[in-house]
Amino acid sequence: MSEIPYKIYLSENEIPTAWYNVRADMKNKPAPLLNPGTGEPLKAEDLYPIFCEELSKQEMNNDDQWIDIPGEIVDFYKMYRPSPLVRAYCLEKELDTPAHIYYKFEGNNTSGSHKLNSAIAQAYYAKKQGLKGVTTETGAGQWGTALSMATAYFGLDCQVYMVKVSYEQKPFRREVMRTYGATVTPSPSMSTNVGRKINEEFPGTNGSLGCAISEAVEAATSQEGYRYVLGSVLSQVLLHQSVIGLETKAALDKYGIKADTIIGCAGGGSNLGGLISPFVGQMLRGEADYDIIAVEPASCPSLTRGSYVYDFCDTGRVCPLAKMYTLGSNFMPAPNHAGGLRYHGMSSIVSQLYDDKLIRATSVKQTDVFAAAEKFARVEGILPAPESSHAIKVAIDEALKCKETGEAKNIVFGLTGTGYFDLVAYQKYNDGVMDDYIPTDEEIAKSLAQCPKI
Numbered sequence: 021m022s023e024i025p026y027k028i029y030l031s032e033n034e035i036p037t038a039w040y041n042v043r044a045d046m047k048n049k050p051a052p053l054l055n056p057g058t059g060e061p062l063k064a065e066d067l068y069p070i071f072c073e074e075l076s077k078q079e080m081n082n083d084d085q086w087i088d089i090p091g092e093i094v095d096f097y098k099m100y101r102p103s104p105l106v107r108a109y110c111l112e113k114e115l116d117t118p119a120h121i122y123y124k125f126e127g128n129n130t131s132g133s134h135k136l137n138s139a140i141a142q143a144y145y146a147k148k149q150g151l152k153g154v155t156t157e158t159g160a161g162q163w164g165t166a167l168s169m170a171t172a173y174f175g176l177d178c179q180v181y182m183v184k185v186s187y188e189q190k191p192f193r194r195e196v197m198r199t200y201g202a203t204v205t206p207s208p209s210m211s212t213n214v215g216r217k218i219n220e221e222f223p224g225t226n227g228s229l230g231c232a233i234s235e236a237v238e239a240a241t242s243q244e245g246y247r248y249v250l251g252s253v254l255s256q257v258l259l260h261q262s263v264i265g266l267e268t269k270a271a272l273d274k275y276g277i278k279a280d281t282i283i284g285c286a287g288g289g290s291n292l293g294g295l296i297s298p299f300v301g302q303m304l305r306g307e308a309d310y311d312i313i314a315v316e317p318a319s320c321p322s323l324t325r326g327s328y329v330y331d332f333c334d335t336g337r338v339c340p341l342a343k344m345y346t347l348g349s350n351f352m353p354a355p356n357h358a359g360g361l362r363y364h365g366m367s368s369i370v371s372q373l374y375d376d377k378l379i380r381a382t383s384v385k386q387t388d389v390f391a392a393a394e395k396f397a398r399v400e401g402i403l404p405a406p407e408s409s410h411a412i413k414v415a416i417d418e419a420l421k422c423k424e425t426g427e428a429k430n431i432v433f434g435l436t437g438t439g440y441f442d443l444v445a446y447q448k449y450n451d452g453v454m455d456d457y458i459p460t461d462e463e464i465a466k467s468l469a470q471c472p473k474i
């Protein structure tokens with residue numbers, strides 16, 4: 021076997037031409053979405069007023085193992101993919117570990133994260149359907165940026181509801197979106213019914229993803245020629261993100277490397293789901309075994325402290341009900357600095373895999389995450405996003421365990437993005453004024469008590 025390079029690059033023609041749909045191989049399928057009014061399972065057609073038709077079909081598709089990626093999307097992928105799989109030689113040396121650490125770096129595009137992989141697909145299907153534009157929410161701003169890039173590329177209008185705390189903390193994110201032609205509104209706003217209602221109920225609220233979603237859905241359904249798009253949680257998004265896992269696996273296979281541990285941060289579950297899909301597929305088909313770890317913030321611990329029940333996907337309760345690990349749709353996470361990990365629920369695919377014990381989960385504290393980010397930045401050079409740094413923290417912990425046991429495990433983690441827009445958070449950390457808010461059992465129980473009884 022030849023020596024493993026610092027960066028394992030695939031060639032352009034090794035970009036996947038089909039997405040892998042892990043649901044096809046799952047024995048226990050994710051539970052169906054339910055109509056919030058009747059409690060009946062939804063069909064693809066029921067979603068057409070909210071989502072693009074092709075995306076609604078993908079959302080419901082539990083059967084096709086592979087779904088062709090349209091050529092226009094593959095061409096767009098060529099502008100920034102394949103992304104490199106990096107061997108973290110410098111981090112290994114710093115930790116003095118026998119483990120081999122690899123990370124799949126998705127931060128090499130202007131949006132600075134993996135979210136562009138799904139944004140371009142969703143914009144493509146909206147364009148193909150002849151729509152005028154799309155509406156969406158954004159938390160930390162990465163999704164809104166990615167979507168703005170994708171809609172600009174296809175000449176669509178883009179209306180973004182941005183969680184108020186991020187809108188204020190990250191004014192430069194907003195300007196990137198506006199540069200790509202998007203309109204950005206802080207949420208909760210006074211321009212939708214649901215925004216006004218939330219502002220009344222929680223005066224002075226910082227906003228949450230759940231409430232920005234409600235506003236964006238209302239904006240889509242009340243304007244002709246608009247549909248709503250979402251950057252995480254949905255099964256269609258995990259499908260698009262399977263390009264991450266497919267490329268990772270192809271790169272590892274090229275050098276005959278068998279991963280032992282695969283780690284991803286988990287907000288709504290899209291990068292994690294995309295990274296692990298091909299590997300979980302092998303587990304489901306009995307071909308291989310992996311230790312897969314989802315990492316979430318201790319401040320928003322849906323897998324590790326939530327319940328696996330049907331819940332609303334949004335605070336305004338206008339979206340379908342999904343069965344997922346959730347903290348309750350009214351859960352208002354403390355304004356921690358990993359905005360992309362503040363959603364109250366988890367992808368129904370990731371939830372089912374976790375419930376079936378195919379993957380495990382752990383939660384980490386904010387200051388520990390930034391300590392890991394700092395270490396990583398200093399030795400590997402990349403300034404990581406706070407979200408991604410959750411995976412870094414656990415990759416380091418796992419590598420240090422190998423130091424104890426002497427095992428040379430292959431540890432692979434997803435480095436989902438860069439942290440250039442998170443410098444307020446880094447400033448807090450550098451100034452030693454960052455806190456580690458962890459919700460109490462009572463707070464979580466109170467919020468979970470409001471889940472629908474199904």
Ligand SMILES: *Cc1c(COP(=O)(O)O)cnc(C)c1O
Nearest residue numbers: 252287288289290291360407437
């Ligand atoms: C949005 C985001 C995440 C979390 O979202 P998932 O859907 O859980 O992947 C993680 N990292 C970055 C950089 C993000 O922008």
